[in-house]
Amino acid sequence: MMIIFTILGGWTTYRFWGEHTILAVIVIIVVIYQLSSLNSEVGVDHGYKGRELAIMNYFTSITIVILFTLSFIL
Numbered sequence: 001m002m003i004i005f006t007i008l009g010g011w012t013t014y015r016f017w018g019e020h021t022i023l024a025v026i027v028i029i030v031v032i033y034q035l036s037s038l039n040s041e042v043g044v045d046h047g048y049k050g051r052e053l054a055i056m057n058y059f060t061s062i063t064i065v066i067l068f069t070l071s072f073i074l
Contacts, residue, residue, distance in 0.1 A: 002057065006034050009064045015071040023074075027067050034060045 009031035016024035037057045 002034060002037060002061075005061045005064050006031060008068055009034060012064065012068045012071050016067075016074075020074060023067060023070070027064070030060050030063045030067070034064065 009027055013024050013027045013031065016027060033056060037053055037060065
């Protein structure tokens, strides 16, 4: 599931890049957090605890979905 949101974030960055560069940078930052969360799931330890990882994953996923939806509106 997280890899789907990471790919969705990459596509959102592509859609925003030409006209809304600030939003594209925000998406890049969120995707980096999403990738950090994904790396923790596959065994790369960044020092996050289970609850912190779940909260970070939840917020980054919601942010990517919201920005993806905005990429069609703006």
